[in-house]
Amino acid sequence: MSSEDQRAELVALGGAEAAPARPHQAESMGTFPDLPGAVDGHVVLRLAPFPSGALHIGNARMLYVNDHYRRRYHGRLLLVFDDTVGSKEKRIAPELFDVIRHDLDIANVPPDEVLYKSDRLPVVYDWARRVIDAGGAYVCVCPTELLQKRRALGEPCPERAQTLAETRDGWARMLDGGFATGEAVLRLRTDLADPDPAFRDRVLCRLSDLDHPRVGRKWRVWPMLEFSWAVDDVELGITHVLRGKDLVMEDRMEEFVWRLLGVKGPPFLHWGLLRVAEAKISKSKGYAQVQSGEYDGWADPRLWSLDSLERRGISAEALRRFTLGFGMSLADIEVPAETLYAENRQVLDPTTPRRSFVPDPIAVDVVGYPTELAEVDLPNHPERSELGTRSVAGGPLFWLAGSDVRAHLGEVVRLKDHANIELPREMPPEGPLVASFTSRENRRLPRLQWVGAVHAVTVDLLDPDGTHRKGLGERTLRGAAPSDIFQFERVGFVRVEPDWIPGTEPLRVCFGHV
RNA sequence: GCUCCCGUAGUCUAGUCCGGUCAAGGAUUCGGGGCCUUCGACCCCGUAACGCGGGUUCGAAUCCCGCCGGGAGCACCA
Numbered sequence: 001m002s003s004e005d006q007r008a009e010l011v012a013l014g015g016a017e018a019a020p021a022r023p024h025q026a027e028s029m030g031t032f033p034d035l036p037g038a039v040d041g042h043v044v045l046r047l048a049p050f051p052s053g054a055l056h057i058g059n060a061r062m063l064y065v066n067d068h069y070r071r072r073y074h075g076r077l078l079l080v081f082d083d084t085v086g087s088k089e090k091r092i093a094p095e096l097f098d099v100i101r102h103d104l105d106i107a108n109v110p111p112d113e114v115l116y117k118s119d120r121l122p123v124v125y126d127w128a129r130r131v132i133d134a135g136g137a138y139v140c141v142c143p144t145e146l147l148q149k150r151r152a153l154g155e156p157c158p159e160r161a162q163t164l165a166e167t168r169d170g171w172a173r174m175l176d177g178g179f180a181t182g183e184a185v186l187r188l189r190t191d192l193a194d195p196d197p198a199f200r201d202r203v204l205c206r207l208s209d210l211d212h213p214r215v216g217r218k219w220r221v222w223p224m225l226e227f228s229w230a231v232d233d234v235e236l237g238i239t240h241v242l243r244g245k246d247l248v249m250e251d252r253m254e255e256f257v258w259r260l261l262g263v264k265g266p267p268f269l270h271w272g273l274l275r276v277a278e279a280k281i282s283k284s285k286g287y288a289q290v291q292s293g294e295y296d297g298w299a300d301p302r303l304w305s306l307d308s309l310e311r312r313g314i315s316a317e318a319l320r321r322f323t324l325g326f327g328m329s330l331a332d333i334e335v336p337a338e339t340l341y342a343e344n345r346q347v348l349d350p351t352t353p354r355r356s357f358v359p360d361p362i363a364v365d366v367v368g369y370p371t372e373l374a375e376v377d378l379p380n381h382p383e384r385s386e387l388g389t390r391s392v393a394g395g396p397l398f399w400l401a402g403s404d405v406r407a408h409l410g411e412v413v414r415l416k417d418h419a420n421i422e423l424p425r426e427m428p429p430e431g432p433l434v435a436s437f438t439s440r441e442n443r444r445l446p447r448l449q450w451v452g453a454v455h456a457v458t459v460d461l462l463d464p465d466g467t468h469r470k471g472l473g474e475r476t477l478r479g480a481a482p483s484d485i486f487q488f489e490r491v492g493f494v495r496v497e498p499d500w501i502p503g504t505e506p507l508r509v510c511f512g513h514v
Numbered sequence: 515g516c517u518c519c520c521g522u523a524g525u526c527u528a529g530u531c532c533g534g535u536c537a538a539g540g541a542u543u544c545g546g547g548g549c550c551u552u553c554g555a556c557c558c559c560g561u562a563a564c565g566c567g568g569g570u571u572c573g574a575a576u577c578c579c580g581c582c583g584g585g586a587g588c589a590c591c592a
Contacts, residue, residue: 030527050592082592090591144590152516152588185590196517198588206590225592245519246586252518272520273585325541327527331520332585335542339526342542349555383555416551447551489552514553 030327035069035240036267043075044239047104047111048229050082051096053287054298054305055103057276057319057340064323065271066242067109078236079104079111083118085208085222093287094213099298103306108316115236117228118215124223125175127231127261128186128205132171136260137204138162139170140187141179151200154192160201174207174221181207181220188227190256198249202226226250230257230265238266245270245330273332274323276340278464279304301464301510312464313485313495313512318344341513348485348493348512353380353387356449357459357488359471360402363432366421369396370437374454378417392474393452394418397432399472404448405433412438414445416489449489458506461494470506477507485512 035043045066049055055063070077079101086092104111131137140147142157150157162170174184186205194200204227207220223231226249233241233254241251251268258265286303289295299307309319322340326333373394381387398415410425420443421435428434455475462468473488480486484496492514500508 031529048592052592084592087589087591089589140590148589182590187590194517196588197515198517200588203590208590222590224590244586247592248518249587250592270519277525325527329520329527331526333526335526336524339542345554352554354552354554381555382552414551418551442551444550449552487552487554489554491552492554 030325030329032065032068032072032324032328033269035073035269038069038073038075038240041074042239043069043073044078044237045070045075045242046078046080046233046236046238047109048080048082048243049100050086050090051092051100052086052090053093053096054099054303054307055107056286056306057279057304057309058274060107060306060319061271061274061323061326062242062244063104063107063109064320065328067320068324069240069242075239076112077109078113078115078238080115080232080236081117082225082228083116083212083214084225084228085118085210085212087208088210091210092213097214099307106306106310106316107319116214117232118212118219120228120232120235121219121221121223123235124205124228124231125221127227127257128171128223130261131188131204131257132164132167132186134260135164136189136257137186138167138189139174139184140201140203141170141184144182147185151192152197154197154200156192160189160192174205177220179207181209183207186221188253188256196249199252202253226253227257230254234258234263234265240266241268243268243270245272269328270330271326271328272330274326275332275334276304276337277334278337296466300466301462302466311495311498311510313348313493313510314340314344315347318347337513344493344513348487350384351381351387352485352487352493353390354378354382354489355477355486356392356451356474357461357471357477357491357494358399358401358404358449358451358473359461359469359491361399361451361472362402362405363453364398364400364405364421364423364435365432366396366398366419366435366437368437369394369419370440373419373440376418376452390474390476392476393454393456395452396437397453399451399453399456400448401471404446408446408448412445414443414447415450416447418450420445449491460506460508462497462508462510464511469511473507478503480507 047062047066066077081097083092138159140157140159171186173179185203187201188204190199190201192200203224205221205223208222211217230253248270254265290298295303298305299311301308301312318340321343375391376394377389377391379385379389409423412420412422414420419440420438422438423435424433451472451474456472457475457477459471459473460468480496481502482496482498482500485493487493493512494509495512497508497510
């Protein structure tokens with residue numbers, strides 16, 4: 001795609017109309033090379049999540065890179081659940097199929113079609129037979145440790161020399177229950193002298209008695225991930241495989257099988273590993289913590305799941321820009337979440353209403369307060385008058401943030417957009433702090449957000465680390481709706497919890513970022 | 515240990531294939547200023563980088579070699 005096309009896409013996403021073309025690079029968007037041999041309208045890509053946990057921020061790159069190319073070439077994007085039983089350590093959780101589909105909704109990456117590896121065993125078996133017939137595989141009965149040791153040493157196990165008939169017989173026994181789980185595997189005959197020990201006679205298929213959430217124990221022989229993709233990247237007509245570079249060896253495996261069978265498969269493109277510094281959680285580990293109740297479901301902000309990001313008011317657009325900003329770089333990177341927040345701020349700031357919230361509130365009684373200020377209109381947005389105004393309660397009784405009060409004792413401060421008051425020199429032993437009104441004109445003073453005491457709303461703010469901030473918000477918050485997003489001035493962007501019942505207190509919100 | 519990948523400012527990224535237009539561009543962060551009402555936004559200014567060492571060349575971020583550093587794989591997980 002030319003830089004102009006990239007710009008065009010960003011503009012289409014609503015991002016860059018204000019940004020003029022720059023000489024060297026149009027956007028902060030990374031570079032995406034053309035897909036080799038891609039024909040507009042005939043590109044088929046695939047997403048292959050393993051349903052062991054909700055999608056998290058680390059998976060977002062896979063989503064958006066594939067979606068980016070789908071859009072560029074007007075192609076199709078298949079969601080293919082990689083549900084090839086897994087293991088005791090990596091289990092498939094039944095509810096995750098729906099959770100992941102929901103995650104794609106949240107990310108705004110709708111799949112064109114949804115498929116399951118667990119429906120495709122007959123095709124896999126057919127390919128296995130073809131590989132066997134081509135003399136490319138054998139049935140190995142080595143115990144796991146012995147197999148690994150021999151692989152490391154580059155030594156063959158006795159079965160490697162088995163005849164075609166013996167392999168066919170062994171494979172038939174695997175299929176019809178002649179072997180117990182773990183007793184036999186189908187291995188690809190590569191080259192035991194291959195310099196990469198990881199590539200020596202990889203396992204193609206294995207036995208498993210795990211109960212599969214979708215198909216139960218219908219099948220006992222399951223393919224390994226790379227073999228299943230050797231099959232389906234061809235069978236499903238995938239034109240380009242875009243995957244993280246942790247899967248490069250799988251490329252070789254697939255290509256080896258294709259060469260053996262004389263079929264042509266798609267080319268591979270990779271990107272490097274992306275880690276968000278603040279998010280160090282694996283899908284499977286997260287699952288355990290959700291199950292144990294340690295975490296508050298998949299939307300717990302500590303999980304950095306897509307669900308939790310939505311809960312925090314992080315938009316799909318911000319996630320998309322954030323992810324695409326890295327391009328197809330192969331470098332392994334760790335990025336601070338602030339980079340994502342910066343993108344989200346751009347999305348949210350122009351349209352998000354401002355509201356007042358004071359954490360850890362302290363009551364302040366202002367003497368000499370003009371009675372005509374009991375009601376006051378404030379703009380919903382400092383720069384965008386089209387967003388209107390709201391009416392809030394003024395004094396003389398206010399709530400101010402405890403930390404603000406303590407930091408400014410004895411000083412004249414400005415209640416933002418409202419009035420100036422002088423705070424006493426010391427905190428009173430009990431009762432409200434007594435301050436005095438000084439003036440109304442806008443002066444260069446420390447500006448504090450404030451909440452008029454009349455009808456103030458109790459607010460419970462959930463922080464991303466799982467802790468809570470309790471405080472009071474302006475009375476208009478009483479009219480909030482679930483999923484509303486506000487900017488609490490001098491605090492940050494928050495989103496009203498989707499399950500909060502309107503009118504109840506406290507108002508529950510989830511913190512996004514400053 | 516073996517295999518593969520990567521190494522441009524605090525953090526990302528463009529440029530590296532096809533050496534000069536790169537005294538290295540953009541984003542973000544940070545610092546300063548503006549906008550006389552946010553610790554937000556916006557605007558302006560600024561700090562700041564080609565991992566190291568050789569080589570090829572008139573000329574190297576770009577090509578070659580070595581080294582160092584980081585990551586991934588070496589599962590009957592995905």
